[in-house]
Amino acid sequence: MKSQDPAIRWVDEPKLGLAGKMYLPLFLQGLTVTTKHLVSPKVTVSYPDQEPQIDNPLIYRGVHRLNKDAQGRVKCVACFLCATACPAHCIDIVGVESPWPDREKYPESFTIDELRCIFCGMCEEACPVDAIELTSLYNLTGRSREEMVFDKEKLLSVYEATKDAEPMASVRHGLPTPSSEGTGAPQSAAPPQASPVLQGDVHTHSH
Amino acid sequence: MAIVIIDGQEIEVGDDERLNGIQAAKRAGVDIPHYCWHPGLSVVASCRMCLVESGTRDPASGKITMVPKLVPACQTPARANTVFVTNSEKVQQARAMVEEDLLIRHPVDCPICDKAGECYLQDYHFEHGQKERRADIKPFTSRRRSLGPTITLFVDRCVMCTRCVRFTREATGTNELMVIHRGAHEEIDIFPGYPLENKLSGNVADLCPVGALGDKDFLYEQRVWFMKKHAGVCSRCSTGCSIYTEENQDRIYRIKPRENPHVNKWWICDEGRYGWKHVHAAERNTEPQRLEGDDYVNADWSTTPALLDKQLRDADNLAVVLSPFLTVEEAYLLAKYARRVNKHATIALGFVPVVGEDETYPNGFTIRAEKCPNRRGVEEVASRMNGGLVAWDDFLARAEAGEFDAVWITGAYPEPWHDEATAQRLAEVPLLIVQDLLPSPLWSIATWRLPSAAYAERDGSFVNHADRLQSFQWAIRPPAGVMVEGRLYWRLLGEKGLYNARSAMLEVANEINYFAPAHHEPPPLGIDLKTSQLASTV
Numbered sequence: 001m002k003s004q005d006p007a008i009r010w011v012d013e014p015k016l017g018l019a020g021k022m023y024l025p026l027f028l029q030g031l032t033v034t035t036k037h038l039v040s041p042k043v044t045v046s047y048p049d050q051e052p053q054i055d056n057p058l059i060y061r062g063v064h065r066l067n068k069d070a071q072g073r074v075k076c077v078a079c080f081l082c083a084t085a086c087p088a089h090c091i092d093i094v095g096v097e098s099p100w101p102d103r104e105k106y107p108e109s110f111t112i113d114e115l116r117c118i119f120c121g122m123c124e125e126a127c128p129v130d131a132i133e134l135t136s137l138y139n140l141t142g143r144s145r146e147e148m149v150f151d152k153e154k155l156l157s158v159y160e161a162t163k164d165a166e167p168m169a170s171v172r173h174g175l176p177t178p179s180s181e182g183t184g185a186p187q188s189a190a191p192p193q194a195s196p197v198l199q200g201d202v203h204t205h206s207h
Numbered sequence: 208m209a210i211v212i213i214d215g216q217e218i219e220v221g222d223d224e225r226l227n228g229i230q231a232a233k234r235a236g237v238d239i240p241h242y243c244w245h246p247g248l249s250v251v252a253s254c255r256m257c258l259v260e261s262g263t264r265d266p267a268s269g270k271i272t273m274v275p276k277l278v279p280a281c282q283t284p285a286r287a288n289t290v291f292v293t294n295s296e297k298v299q300q301a302r303a304m305v306e307e308d309l310l311i312r313h314p315v316d317c318p319i320c321d322k323a324g325e326c327y328l329q330d331y332h333f334e335h336g337q338k339e340r341r342a343d344i345k346p347f348t349s350r351r352r353s354l355g356p357t358i359t360l361f362v363d364r365c366v367m368c369t370r371c372v373r374f375t376r377e378a379t380g381t382n383e384l385m386v387i388h389r390g391a392h393e394e395i396d397i398f399p400g401y402p403l404e405n406k407l408s409g410n411v412a413d414l415c416p417v418g419a420l421g422d423k424d425f426l427y428e429q430r431v432w433f434m435k436k437h438a439g440v441c442s443r444c445s446t447g448c449s450i451y452t453e454e455n456q457d458r459i460y461r462i463k464p465r466e467n468p469h470v471n472k473w474w475i476c477d478e479g480r481y482g483w484k485h486v487h488a489a490e491r492n493t494e495p496q497r498l499e500g501d502d503y504v505n506a507d508w509s510t511t512p513a514l515l516d517k518q519l520r521d522a523d524n525l526a527v528v529l530s531p532f533l534t535v536e537e538a539y540l541l542a543k544y545a546r547r548v549n550k551h552a553t554i555a556l557g558f559v560p561v562v563g564e565d566e567t568y569p570n571g572f573t574i575r576a577e578k579c580p581n582r583r584g585v586e587e588v589a590s591r592m593n594g595g596l597v598a599w600d601d602f603l604a605r606a607e608a609g610e611f612d613a614v615w616i617t618g619a620y621p622e623p624w625h626d627e628a629t630a631q632r633l634a635e636v637p638l639l640i641v642q643d644l645l646p647s648p649l650w651s652i653a654t655w656r657l658p659s660a661a662y663a664e665r666d667g668s669f670v671n672h673a674d675r676l677q678s679f680q681w682a683i684r685p686p687a688g689v690m691v692e693g694r695l696y697w698r699l700l701g702e703k704g705l706y707n708a709r710s711a712m713l714e715v716a717n718e719i720n721y722f723a724p725a726h727h728e729p730p731p732l733g734i735d736l737k738t739s740q741l742a743s744t745v
Contacts (some may be wrong), residue, residue, distance in 0.1 A: 079318030
């Protein structure tokens with residue numbers, strides 16, 4: 001955006017009165033916040049004895065998942081936009097020609113280094129086909145570094161484990177997505193796997 | 208000098224320059240968007256993206272008369288007193304309309320399109336397109352068909368600029384591509400059974416302003432924004448085309464032509480375009496080794512130069528062979544070193560690979576039969592440092608006769624370059640140092656095996672067949688275990704600091720008259736050593 005852009009509204013710093021110059025209103029404002037929290041119910045929980053309540057799992061930024069389209073194929077088109085947006089460089093994709101007539105490109109391999117990830121959600125923002133999403137699974141542990149590098153199958157299995165509780169954005173909003181359309185015969189990229197596949201590394205919680 | 212007025216700005220145009228509106232505007236710093244026009248092809252004015260307002264100024268009264276309709280800038284000559292207006296509302300509206308029309312039938316599959324990031328359609332749409340779409344456009348998967356061994360066509364991404372069709376008609380004269388159907392159903396195609404198969408075919412993918420023509424070799428290999436571009440010089444023939452080497456993390460993904468009016472204009476041949484595979488070949492030599500008894504042991508670069516130096520000083524009759532794949536600087540440094548350790552050392556020119564005959568295309572582009580980049584430069588260095596040229600065959604004959612007891616052969620050939628019989632002629636040499644890229648018969652009998660660098664890993668200058676010297680810097684770092692020739696020779700000579708090709712070139716320019724023009728830093732397009740010399744002798 002250029003500085004001459006008509007969409008920019010330029011505002012001047014407000015003139016402060018005597019009270020403002022003495023920080024009185026801001027001081028009172030701050031005290032109010034403190035007092036409110038003193039008397040309001042506690043938000044901290046004594047984890048792990050107690051599981052935290054996640055208000056809106058749909059916007060929570062936990063473990064990633066790779067979504068599947070209507071035909072059970074990985075939705076990702078290997079455009080590398082998530083890898084481009086990723087500030088932690090934790091996404092590694094190998095894109096190749098797809099075996100399906102209605103799709104041009106798909107990820108042969110798709111790995112996310114969950115240890116490197118900072119859970120910023122930029123990948124989800126960048127994805128043009130609603131293929132990568134962050135779930136509300138937060139309890140992420142592993143016994144080795146290698147175990148924490150999630151490959152395509154594992155990320156797809158996270159989708160299987162969470163798809164009912166947290167439907168894809170395109171399903172929630174009733175939007176058609178380019179990758180789920182097409183005329184190709186139903187073919188399965190990865191056979192549906194039984195959940196939970198994370199084998200105790202990720203614990204689902206009850207909402 | 209003629210005056211042309213672009214958006215109220217007066218610019219001067221030479222009388223015999225014959226510029227069109229786009230070129231004149233560029234001189235004024237104004238970019239007129241265009242798809243179908245290309246400086247190397249004929250003008251068809253079919254894309255309508257470069258529509259501008261035009262008129263003439265009466266030189267006597269200064270009165271400007273405008274043409275009522277918009278005119279294509281590519282087809283409008285920038286004559287004296289021509290007026291172009293490129294930023295009026297009328298022009299902007301016309302551009303937005305063209306963009307809108309192009310997008311109606313476009314798949315908008317940018318996420319999977321290899322051109323995304325360097326696509327004219329994307330760029331122009333951001334700059335000149337409408338903010339909102341009036342048509343209900345849904346992304347879809349483009350139809351795709353193969354046009355030949357190197358190129359694939361994504362039919363629906365095409366904007367029908369016909370640059371590729373004109374290229375095969377005017378530049379290569381092979382006429383493979385054509386337009387089929389009419390109106391909104393127009394498509395690029397080939398005649399059944401006659402695929403796009405010529406040695407310049409890769410250029411159509413560069414010419415394509417959108418993602419319609421895909422290079423099969425590069426397809427889905429890498430998104431373009433991950434790669435870094437390095438200006439370089441092609442090493443696959445003595446034309447010495449200016450190129451860009453595009454790499455990501457020291458891996459080359461593609462070679463693109465770099466515009467150079469003196470050498471290759473806008474084109475490169477497929478031999479050069481795909482001729483980088485040897486750089487990442489699995490069988491490449493990456494470990495310095497020396498013969499101890501009957502076995503080879505890995506040598507260490509920290510001690511190798513000193514050991515080499517000692518052995519070479521002990522030899523009575525030394526010969527070094529300078530490969531035409533070395534840069535001028537490297538050839539000079541090695542020759543200088545050889546002369547330092549042995550005053551009577553023979554400096555020979557290495558094997559010059561020649562395959563077939565020169566091929567010239569209708570647009571003047573020539574693929575040379577001499578498949579090395581720097582025969583001219585190395586020849587000058589070798590003959591000057593030796594006091595007369597010793598060619599590869601002379602050298603072999605003399606070596607076979609047992610004239611030398613130490614021989615240093617530099618290779619760096621991207622392809623196998625000699626046979627077993629040639630190697631056997633050197634089998635009797637007591638100290639045989641072979642520096643090469645790929646394993647070869649000579650490599651297997653060498654006393655010292657030194658891995659050599661590939662062309663994209665070097666710093667220095669090549670002199671092409673027409674005596675044009677072009678300097679370049681490395682694009683990728685060599686694999687671990689490979690020491691670039693220049694660096695090794697620099698260390699052998701005991702020079703201070705890191706290898707510096709520029710200061711080596713200054714020395715060459717001082718020493719050898721032929722290279723004198725290189726005293727001044729050569730411009731990116733290179734300098735012509737011959738004309739500079741002619742000018743200096745007059």
